[in-house]
Amino acid sequence: MTLRELTAFSTELLSAYGRNDAPRAAILEVQRRRLRELIRVAGTTRRYLGLTSLADAPPTDKRAILDDFDAGIVAGAPRESAVRAFLQQGAPATLLSGRTIVATTSGTTGEVGIFITDDASFARLRATVFARIFRGQLKPEGFALLAKRRYRLTFVVATGGHTMTSVLALRMPRAGRIAADVSVVTIDQPLPSLVAALNDRPPLLLYSYATVLELLAHEQLQGRLRLTPEIVTAGSEPLTQMARQTLQEAFPTATILETWAATEHVALAVSCKLGHLHINEDAAIVEAVDDDNQPVALGEWSQRVLITNLLNLSQPLLRYRLDDRLRLDVAPCPCGSPFARVEVEGRTDDTIYLDDGRDFQAHTPIPFEVMLLGVQGLWQFSLVHERQNTLRIRVVTDPDADAAVVAASVGARLQRYLAEHGLTEQVSFVVEPVLALHRHARSGKLRQITSQTPRPDRFVAAASRRMHTAMSSLPASSSPSRRPR
Ligand SMILES: [Zn+2]
Missing domain, CATH: 3.30.300.30 (ANL, C-terminal domain)
Known part of the structure; x- marks a missing residue:
């Protein structure tokens, strides 16, 4: 872990935590300032040469990035040949050339993409997520309190390969390790041994994919898993209403949170306690658009989304296409968050x-x-x-x-x-x-x-059964595949 990473993480954690309940105008000011810097840096790359405004940036996607990888990276960042060699030989979550994070994705289209971030940018992105996850949990005394408790965070993720969740789990900045005891449990093992590993070192914060958490909730409800986490965070996959209910039933004292992230941007949105996803507008610009990349009306479902990563200054991603469907809502959330709300339909793969x-x-x-x-x-x-x-x-x-x-x-x-x-x-x-x-x-x-x-009967929890009954009584016009919240 580099000093750059440590400094960037701690500084951003504090400032992002401070913005959790800041006036909306202050957040949009940070967004404008960061966008100016991003455009300045992007304008030095071949892809965005001379760019002066976001509106002038043509929408881009995974295929376009891969077709000419080197056009989109800043001077001094590793070229495609070095990145590909690293993917073959380098260990996941280590740094390429001493300062570059490399991650691959399959994502919603099934096409494998390659992305890089410098270590400081990456630390800021993940600090943003931590600031939002711990919203309201840190006392005015500050982060020292966390240090006293040795807050145990456990990532239950796939650790093989250069996937972003693997990188996120394996690469905890040292600042985080002071306050937290981070463990990584691989999901590439039979469920009983996964359960045993968690029982052995029970976490206060449990992070995993939505489908894995749902499975763990069943184990908890049937008494084999015995955890009392304070925070359960689901990522990478949509958390269905059914899964959320099962989680709440299994972990009644935990706050159930959800993140919306992509390899291209690991800090797009984090949910509040009320279950509404809030966009991290100090780290991202999210545009809801139709098939022609034209904006859809506020509150309408989009066909896709264009994201601008305000914090990656190595491989600037502006108006980058994700195939998630979503709708934006700027109406204030009862939770008091100044950040805009979003509902994401996202990808739904089956267990x-x-x-x-x-x-x-x-x-x-x-x-x-x-x-x-x-x-x-x-x-x-x-x-x-x-x-x-x-x-x-x-x-x-x-x-x-x-x-x-x-x-x-x-x-x-x-x-x-x-x-x-x-x-x-x-x-x-x-x-x-x-x-x-x-x-x-x-x-x-x-x-x-x-x-x-x-689905076999023993993997259907009481909450899910109730949900099924409720769903079957809904009028046919309702859209069950819409991601419920
Ligand atoms: Zn909220």
Whole structure:
């Protein structure tokens, strides 16, 4: 950990915490100041040469970034060749050239992207998230109180590969370690050993993916997991109303929070105690737009979103497209936060329940994605649990890749995954190269991981059962796939 990182993290944590309840005008002033600096820095890159305003920045996306990676980075930042070499050989969450964080994403489109941030920018981004998570929790005496308690934070995440959650979990700035005891528990292990690891060192703050937390909540409700966290934070996936209720039932004394983040911007929004996501407008500009990148009316659902990362000064991302659908709301939240509210539909992948002959194993979506990260020539994939213990993976390959070779590589990785979980005999699968994947008819979204088999009864909590009953009594015009809040 560098001194730069430490300084940036502590400074930003304090200032961002101070903005939690600042007047909205003060936040927008910070936003304007940071945007001016971002535009100045971006204007030195080939992609944005001479840029003077955000409105003049053409919307961009993952494909455009990958097509000419070097055009979008500032002088002194590592070039694409160095970044790719690092992804092959470097350990995740270490620094490239002493100051660059590298992360890959599959994200909502299934296309693998590569992003870099300098260590100080990255520290500021994550400090923003911590400032919002701990809103109202820090006494006026300051952060020293935290130090006395050795606040244990546990990240239950996929740790293989260069994914952003892996980097986030493994790279806690030293400033954080003074106050907090950070542990990382990998989800790449059978559920009983995951539960045992958590029972062994119970956290006060538990962070994981929404689908994993839902699974852990079931374990807690059935008495195998015994945690009393103060804060439970869900990220990477939408937290459905059903999952939120299950979490609240399992951890009745915890504050259940949710973050909206992307590899391209790890601090887009954090929810308040009332469950409303608030955009970190001191770190991001979020534009809700239609298919032509034109703004939609306030309160209308967008087709996609353009994000501007105000804190990444190594690879400036301006008006970068994410395929999340959302709607913005600037009406004040009863929680008193000055930050604008947002509802995000986001991606909804399914947890897959496989029968190992004795019992059902729950396999959450993220490990499947991590497993397929870095397959040479793989452009997109979808995994469907078609019938109990029968999987189909459709793969779209790069035009210049050999589809059969890519399919074989995907098959080998899945075979290894199944073997690790004792499922080689029980589960069969097909890898099918295709030219394109089907998108959801209404939202146009790619669903990467879908289950067409029913959820086993023991993974349906009381809260969920009540919810199902309530949902089935809703009028047909309501939209169940909208991300409820
Ligand atoms: Zn609020």
